[in-house]
Amino acid sequence: MATLPSSRRLGAPDSKTRARLVAAAERLLLEEGYAAVTSRRVGAAAGLKPQLVHYYFRTMDDLFLEVFRRRAEENLARFERTVAKGGSLRDLWQFSAELRGARFNIEFAALANHRKTIRAEVAHYAERFRAAQLEALRDALDGTDPHGRPPPVAVLLMVTGLSQVLAIEEELGVTAGHSEAVAFVEELIARLEPTASRGDPGPPV
Amino acid sequence: MATLPSSRRLGAPDSKTRARLVAAAERLLLEEGYAAVTSRRVGAAAGLKPQLVHYYFRTMDDLFLEVFRRRAEENLARFERTVAKGGSLRDLWQFSAELRGARFNIEFAALANHRKTIRAEVAHYAERFRAAQLEALRDALDGTDPHGRPPPVAVLLMVTGLSQVLAIEEELGVTAGHSEAVAFVEELIARLEPTASRGDPGPPV
DNA sequence: GTCTATACTTCGATAGAC
DNA sequence: GTCTATCGAAGTATAGAC
Numbered sequence: 349m350a351t352l353p354s355s356r357r358l359g360a361p362d363s364k365t366r367a368r369l370v371a372a373a374e375r376l377l378l379e380e381g382y383a384a385v386t387s388r389r390v391g392a393a394a395g396l397k398p399q400l401v402h403y404y405f406r407t408m409d410d411l412f413l414e415v416f417r418r419r420a421e422e423n424l425a426r427f428e429r430t431v432a433k434g435g436s437l438r439d440l441w442q443f444s445a446e447l448r449g450a451r452f453n454i455e456f457a458a459l460a461n462h463r464k465t466i467r468a469e470v471a472h473y474a475e476r477f478r479a480a481q482l483e484a485l486r487d488a489l490d491g492t493d494p495h496g497r498p499p500p501v502a503v504l505l506m507v508t509g510l511s512q513v514l515a516i517e518e519e520l521g522v523t524a525g526h527s528e529a530v531a532f533v534e535e536l537i538a539r540l541e542p543t544a545s546r547g548d549p550g551p552p553v
Numbered sequence: 554m555a556t557l558p559s560s561r562r563l564g565a566p567d568s569k570t571r572a573r574l575v576a577a578a579e580r581l582l583l584e585e586g587y588a589a590v591t592s593r594r595v596g597a598a599a600g601l602k603p604q605l606v607h608y609y610f611r612t613m614d615d616l617f618l619e620v621f622r623r624r625a626e627e628n629l630a631r632f633e634r635t636v637a638k639g640g641s642l643r644d645l646w647q648f649s650a651e652l653r654g655a656r657f658n659i660e661f662a663a664l665a666n667h668r669k670t671i672r673a674e675v676a677h678y679a680e681r682f683r684a685a686q687l688e689a690l691r692d693a694l695d696g697t698d699p700h701g702r703p704p705p706v707a708v709l710l711m712v713t714g715l716s717q718v719l720a721i722e723e724e725l726g727v728t729a730g731h732s733e734a735v736a737f738v739e740e741l742i743a744r745l746e747p748t749a750s751r752g753d754p755g756p757p758v
Numbered sequence: 759g760t761c762t763a764t765a766c767t768t769c770g771a772t773a774g775a776c
Numbered sequence: 777g778t779c780t781a782t783c784g785a786a787g788t789a790t791a792g793a794c
Binding site for chain 1: 759760763
């Protein structure tokens with residue numbers, strides 16, 4: 349019952365070579381987009397024969413899944429650590445605004461469009477991450493003035509969307525309005541969360 | 554000076570066959586993602602021989618560019634018409650919230666990651682569209698209470714981002730928080746722009 | 759357990775036939 | 777002006793040698 353779809357032998361999951369292939373694939377994905385992640389190019393990028401990709405991964409999709417899971421788990425763990433160390437609004441915003449994460453998401457969003465197994469994995473992770481973010485955001489907002497503020501989940505979606513648009517456009521070389529948008533979010537945070545390191549309580553109103 | 558890079562002959566730009574190929578390519582792009590847009594598959598989708606793709610387009614990138622430009626120009630024109638017919642906040646939001654447009658953008662954002670000529674075209678269009686949107690948004694906000702409101706360009710980026718995230722996630726089957734976010738935006742609009750119902754040629758200012 | 763020789767498919771692209 | 781026969785490169789995947 350272990351391997352129905354094919355009888356082909358696969359390399360050990362903890363192999364050093366396998367790890368090199370995954371790392372190379374992730375690098376290619378981030379630098380050149382998912383279309384560059386082919387067995388030949390991954391092999392070359394890792395300094396290995398392309399056939400090794402198929403020895404360690406039954407299909408290319410399996411390789412994509414491995415790349416995604418590694419990064420997703422690491423991301424969730426990093427997020428949990430961020431929350432554990434305080435999890436202020438400022439921290440949460442900083443986490444969202446990281447360029448690398450957003451690039452990664454775009455590639456997998458496009459991939460998920462036409463590969464079912466990848467779509468399922470991305471959807472699953474998206475839900476987990478959303479739930480974790482929402483809990484952290486609720487905690488961070490707890491005690492602040494709720495007057496006229498959108499529901500936390502709406503804030504979350506807007507901030508997530510903003511980060512992604514900023515990342516995509518930066519990639520394109522389009523940056524009109526970016527600094528204004530970032531400044532707005534940061535002012536908002538400063539108003540809600542005046543604690544900061546520089547002890548600036550912000551203006552009234 | 555017309556054709557330096559290659560001497561190969563190309564089909565007429567106004568050919569009916571060419572238009573069919575572009576339409577087939579756009580369909581494939583939207584339904585299966587850009588990776589499905591190959592000369593063979595486009596040919597099959599159009600009921601034509603795959604070589605015709607290369608007769609009408611020097612490279613696959615040229616086909617992508619044509620698909621993009623057609624849609625981009627049509628989109629800009631539609632946007633201008635929307636603005637001309639009133640261009641209320643409600644209209645602008647509705648335009649952004651269309652699923653089709655967002656899907657298209659994701660595919661081309663991913664494509665632009667690793668194809669320079671496409672990146673340049675997407676960037677150019679993004680700037681034009683952003684400028685048009687910003688002008689329309691400024692007009693729509695004109696006369697409303699500016700108290701505590703973010704700068705228009707920041708609003709624009711947030712709304713654009715929100716629409717895209719909603720579209721991507723809907724694609725994935727993840728919809729947590731979507732209705733809340735949409736409701737928030739619509740309440741905001743209703744508050745700023747209480748004119749609502751149709752047949753109203755506009756407030757007296 | 760690890761890797762390679764090899765098969766077969768699909769790709770983009772071109773030269774030349776109608 | 778329109779289309780097709782065909783090529784070389786690149787794609788995924790497997791069976792079998794070490």
